[in-house]
Amino acid sequence: MDSERSGQVFEDPQESSDLAASGTSPSAVEWAVGAVSDRLGLSPATLRTWDRRYGIGPSQRTEGGHRRYSEEDIRRVRVMARFTARGVPAQSAARVALSMDSDRLLIETGNEEATEVPRGDDHGTVEAICSAALSLDPGMLSKIYQRTLRERDLVAAWTHVFAPALRAIGDQWGAGSLGVESEHLASEILVTELRSVIRANRPRNADSEAILACADNEQHYLPLLALEAELARHGVGALGLGARVPTQALQSLLLSRRPSRLFLWASISRAVDEKLWEVLGEVRWPLALVLGGPGWPDEPPVPDRWVTVTRASDLASATQALLAPLP
Ligand code: B12
Known part of the structure; x- marks a missing residue:
């Protein structure tokens, strides 16, 4: 672990921006090298080099000698980064950055701070x-x-x-x-x-054993994508069919591919007597059906001879149900 990332370092962006905005002493805020690196997208090695060679670094150190940047120090690093990115030699960039007082640094870097990704829990x-x-x-x-x-x-x-x-x-x-x-x-x-x-994770040679689909007319398919991504991370390929899969299309696919696993998502309430249950009644092979989303009836009328139904309450349990060995 990078020791400069550890310790009691203040990292509340809301509070830090409040302090910066109100002009409170910047020495109240301390950022470790790793946190500055994350915020600015500069490597820790670059930050250390700029500090050592050009004096563009933290105004404070811990008792153990670890670097601690104030908001003002970070603004100076931003100016340095901007000039060097435009091709200004590091020495000259550092001279300009060091010559700026607090007000000038605030003016120079205001826009960049506004586009920074906020940090928090x-x-x-x-x-x-x-x-x-x-x-x-x-x-x-x-x-x-x-x-x-x-x-x-x-x-x-x-x-x-x-x-x-x-x-x-x-x-x-x-x-x-x-x-x-x-x-x-x-x-x-x-x-x-x-x-x-x-x-990035799609398995190369895996057969798409599981079918993931949204119910007929169901437009919400983000949970389906999250599930496909999580299965891919486990090295399992799936046939992700996305939103609004017509029941008839699902029926043909089921009969032609005879998959062993099927995940269906519904955010919007489904009718208890819809055609889907009839279609599942035509299944004549072992099928693990996993239902996700708040739209399904509490007791779906799925015939239990060949189809085993599991209700998944979250992404983890859906993944688990689809990865489980077949009974
Ligand atoms: C994004 C969104 C859309 C997008 C979808 C884009 C896309 N690519 O998916 C668009 C803009 C297309 C859309 C359209 C509509 N939407 Co919409 N939408 C949403 C929103 C904001 C997020 C949907 C989502 O992905 N939720 C995923 C998770 C977060 O859903 P969840 O239900 O909370 O999940 C619970 C469990 O299912 C489980 N869970 C969470 N994640 C996972 C993952 C897996 C794998 C599993 C198994 C479980 C699980 O944990 C949660 C705790 O209970 C929701 C708000 C919401 N609360 O979900 C509204 C929401 C679902 N939509 C709603 C509505 C009304 C509609 C429309 C009818 C609006 C309209 N008049 O046109 C349409 C069309 C609907 C249709 N026919 O399908 C309502 C549904 C109300 C209802 N139950 O009937 C909601 C709840 C908004 C609201 N507050 O009223 N929507």
Whole structure:
């Protein structure tokens, strides 16, 4: 573990920006090298080199000698990074950055700070997603989703961040405080990110043994994608059919492929007497059916001779049910 990442380092972005905005002494805020590296996208090695060679570094150190950056130190590093990125030699860039006083640094870096991905706990990340959706900011949404996927495993990212954010967005839409365009944007960008997890992990030679589909007329398919991505991470390929799979199409597919596992998602309430149950009655081979989503009836009328039904309450249990050996 990088010792400079450890210790009691203040990392509350809300509080830090409040302090910065109110002009409170920047020495109150301390960031370790790793945290500065995450915030600015610069490697820890570069940060250390700039400190050692050019004096562009932290104004404080811990008793153990570890670097601790203040918000003002970070602004100076931003200026240095901007000049060097434009090809200005490091020595000259450092001279300019060091010549700037607090006010000048604030003016120079204000815009960049505004586009920084906010940091925080899961709750803070959910709020950041909602606020990026509200301000229709696709770049910020991608950054937040990507960072979450980098820092958490997929099940944790979905369960603790993405699903709560989707629910919060749904609630805000229901209350009229967020437009449907924000809901579309937040889900479209998440679709892109989940698809890239699927692409990066898709097993090369695995047969697509499981079929994943949304019920007829069901447009909500993000949970399906999350499941496909998680199965791919386990090296299991699946045939992900996405939204609104007509019951008739599902029927032909079932009869022609005779899959051993089928996952069906429904967010919107289904009728107890719909054709799907009849179709499942035609199954004449062992089929593990996993139902996910709040739309299914409590006791679906599935004939139990060949079809075993499991209700999955979350991504982890759906994955488990589809990975379990067949009875
Ligand atoms: C994104 C979204 C959309 C997008 C979907 C985009 C996409 N690519 O999927 C779009 C804009 C297309 C859309 C359309 C509609 N939507 Co919509 N949508 C949502 C939203 C915000 C997120 C959906 C989602 O992915 N949820 C995933 C998880 C977060 O859902 P969950 O139900 O909370 O999950 C629970 C469990 O199922 C489980 N769980 C969570 N994740 C997983 C994963 C797996 C694998 C498993 C097994 C379980 C599981 O844990 C949760 C705890 O109970 C929800 C809000 C919400 N609360 O879900 C509304 C919501 C589902 N939509 C709603 C509605 C009404 C609609 C529309 C009818 C609106 C309209 N008038 O046009 C349409 C069309 C619906 C249709 N015919 O399918 C309502 C549904 C109300 C209802 N039950 O009838 C909701 C709840 C919004 C609301 N607050 O009213 N929507």
